[in-house]
Amino acid sequence: MKTIPTVGSEVEVTVRYPNYNYFTSNCQPFNDTLFKGVVVKNTKWIAQDCFCVKTDNKVYPLSIINLSKVHDIKILKGDVAKMRKFKVLGTKGHTYLVTLSNGHYTCHCIGFQYHNKCKHITKVQDVVEKQQTSTA
Ligand SMILES: [Zn+2]
Incomplete structure (x- = not known):
């Protein structure tokens, strides 16, 4: 069972997406992106298997992360919500x-x-x- 961090936790999430440019870029079958920030409450239009992380990114301060795409999650501060x-x-x-x-x-x-x-x-x-x- 996947777990998601509670609201207010500081997390480091690695999200893994398949690499669609597989053949042109170093033959890596996936792309990892690291999100670091604080978990905030989901607004109601966000799917239940997603959670929101507020990061330092000025352009996209709020990242919506899909649990099924999470490769690794580190809780720096806070707790895990089952x-x-x-x-x-x-x-x-x-x-x-x-x-x-x-x-x-x-x-x-x-x-x-x-x-x-x-x-x-x-x-x-x-x-x-x-x-x-x-x-x-
Ligand atoms: Zn119902």
Whole structure:
């Protein structure tokens, strides 16, 4: 399971993309890019498998990093947030996937895409909050 750093952490992320100029540039099959900065909260239009890093880059201060492209991640300061996934059975028998990462819930259903909230998330929130109060 991939982990993502919590908001406010200082990180060094190596992102690896396939090299499309494979044949012209030193025969390297990939390109690595290093991002160094502070993790900031995702805005709602960013996909749940991505996270944002604010870097020193003046032109592109905010980098959106896709977890699946992360080759290496070093947490210089801060913590790692585990991405938790929940399966919620909807009223019509469909199963919905709710993801919790960085205290931020997302769902795959249409309702969430439009309203940024839905009953599946409410269900999961109930369960998570109960777990937290029982361990406290
Ligand atoms: Zn939903």
